[in-house]
Amino acid sequence: MTGGVAQRIWGMVLRNAFVLRKSWPRLLDLAYWPTFQLLLWGFLSTFLLTNSSWIAQASGVLISAVLLWDVLFRSNLGLSLTFLEEMWARNLGQLFISPLRPIEMIAALMVISFIRTLISVTPAAFLAMPFFGVWVFDLGIGLAAFFFNLLAMGWAVGLLVSGLILRLGLGAENLCWFVIFLIAPITGIYYPVSVLPEWLQPLSWVLPSTYVFEGMRAVLFEKVFHWDLFFGAVGLNIVYLAVCGGVFLYMFRVAREKGLLLQQGE
Amino acid sequence: MPSLPGEDAGPQNVPAIEVSNLRKSYDGKPAVRNLNFSVARGDIVALLGGNGAGKTTTIAMLLGVLIPTAGEIRVLGTDMRRNRHAVLPRMNFSSPYVGMPARLSVEENLIVYANLYGLRKVKDRVRAMAEELNLQDLLKTPLGKLSAGQKTRASLAKSLINEPELLLLDEPTASLDPDTADWVRSYFKAYRDRTGATILLASHNMTEVERICSDVMMMKDGRIADQGTPAELITRFGRQNLEEVFLDIARSPTAAFPNVEAVP
Numbered sequence: 001m002t003g004g005v006a007q008r009i010w011g012m013v014l015r016n017a018f019v020l021r022k023s024w025p026r027l028l029d030l031a032y033w034p035t036f037q038l039l040l041w042g043f044l045s046t047f048l049l050t051n052s053s054w055i056a057q058a059s060g061v062l063i064s065a066v067l068l069w070d071v072l073f074r075s076n077l078g079l080s081l082t083f084l085e086e087m088w089a090r091n092l093g094q095l096f097i098s099p100l101r102p103i104e105m106i107a108a109l110m111v112i113s114f115i116r117t118l119i120s121v122t123p124a125a126f127l128a129m130p131f132f133g134v135w136v137f138d139l140g141i142g143l144a145a146f147f148f149n150l151l152a153m154g155w156a157v158g159l160l161v162s163g164l165i166l167r168l169g170l171g172a173e174n175l176c177w178f179v180i181f182l183i184a185p186i187t188g189i190y191y192p193v194s195v196l197p198e199w200l201q202p203l204s205w206v207l208p209s210t211y212v213f214e215g216m217r218a219v220l221f222e223k224v225f226h227w228d229l230f231f232g233a234v235g236l237n238i239v240y241l242a243v244c245g246g247v248f249l250y251m252f253r254v255a256r257e258k259g260l261l262l263q264q265g266e
Numbered sequence: 267m268p269s270l271p272g273e274d275a276g277p278q279n280v281p282a283i284e285v286s287n288l289r290k291s292y293d294g295k296p297a298v299r300n301l302n303f304s305v306a307r308g309d310i311v312a313l314l315g316g317n318g319a320g321k322t323t324t325i326a327m328l329l330g331v332l333i334p335t336a337g338e339i340r341v342l343g344t345d346m347r348r349n350r351h352a353v354l355p356r357m358n359f360s361s362p363y364v365g366m367p368a369r370l371s372v373e374e375n376l377i378v379y380a381n382l383y384g385l386r387k388v389k390d391r392v393r394a395m396a397e398e399l400n401l402q403d404l405l406k407t408p409l410g411k412l413s414a415g416q417k418t419r420a421s422l423a424k425s426l427i428n429e430p431e432l433l434l435l436d437e438p439t440a441s442l443d444p445d446t447a448d449w450v451r452s453y454f455k456a457y458r459d460r461t462g463a464t465i466l467l468a469s470h471n472m473t474e475v476e477r478i479c480s481d482v483m484m485m486k487d488g489r490i491a492d493q494g495t496p497a498e499l500i501t502r503f504g505r506q507n508l509e510e511v512f513l514d515i516a517r518s519p520t521a522a523f524p525n526v527e528a529v530p
Contacts, residue, residue: 012378094359097358
């Protein structure tokens, strides 16, 4: 009876795999929105191809942006919704009287988020080819770099949100959805950062996702992978993960002080 | 204290629970005031008291999910404040008020918790627990679809999955019919007799306490108002049964009890 960290993380991954494998509506829901977005933006960019010289230079730019934005969005949701499920199930108390440590919970949430993100964006990535002739894997090594950076940023935002919901209760569960959208207008998903007013641009550059979307456009327009943008995103992600992970652990301690772990639920 | 299976020399000789000067306040309001008690290995002890007496708060602190404002807790010889993860694999908890995932089947829940407790041969252990608690036919049923009695058995299976040396129970037979409640009580006794485990239970059911507990701690306003064996308490208060003792304590001012420690 001496299983270690890996077994406890595996236990948490199993808990979520059991939920996913028996619920086709959940699986469908995961893949539905990215596919829906892909089709919407794909047809829009097909139209713009004939009406915009900028889009015409790189036909996959909007579609790639849609897919990468979904990586960030799904990674955040994959982590924060998984945590919320434990609160909805009033299961946090049971989990934390077991030997599961908060840091192991974080690791499990990241693994589950990774799996859910893959389930979400993979069908859309493959559908982009028959529908719009865009093969996102043409981004090459950049795709993996972009994917993992956005995944990490989604984790950071998800940890921050989960910590806040743990502290504030289920009344704050909508934070899961809207916090990530706060950054959408300023992180240059569909347009370059230079489009933003000058005073807003520095704020955009403190987001790791901005480096990813600028890097994506550089690959598509200039056929160049900018390592400086990549390292900028990695550096900021390390800071974001450390800070947001710290906030989650702090909120967990506050929850233990205030007796919230056994009281959570609807 | 009678010698029980599993009791031997070495660390086994330290009490299962030692609590000293334990306090918990929420925003300055005391919920638990200066508790001092210990529970010997192999005992079944009840924590009694009205609503808000501090029973659940005390149990939450013993489990490590609530940080005390002050004081010390040692469980199975381990300081809970400094090293709770060393002892958590050896204890467990069951309460009808703390849920488990309702969409997962009984078997899936038990597999998850067997992994969290680091067990080897997970499937064998789950099968054994199902057999012991008569859950074989319910293994594939989602927890949310079970009756109250079936849920209690499933929760019990989870709480015993790691064969804990210390089992903490919060109103284990609440909302159960008399037959199921009786079965659950018998099971606790048999489990203690077989393994030598220690059981601390918070309950409102005086018959239950008289039947299975060797010692009782009566809590009121976050303090231990009195303690002793059920028979001692009944004699001391000049009553017929534990329920009458409970009512005496619940309805009288705290100062009426000489055993209450003089604390602010």
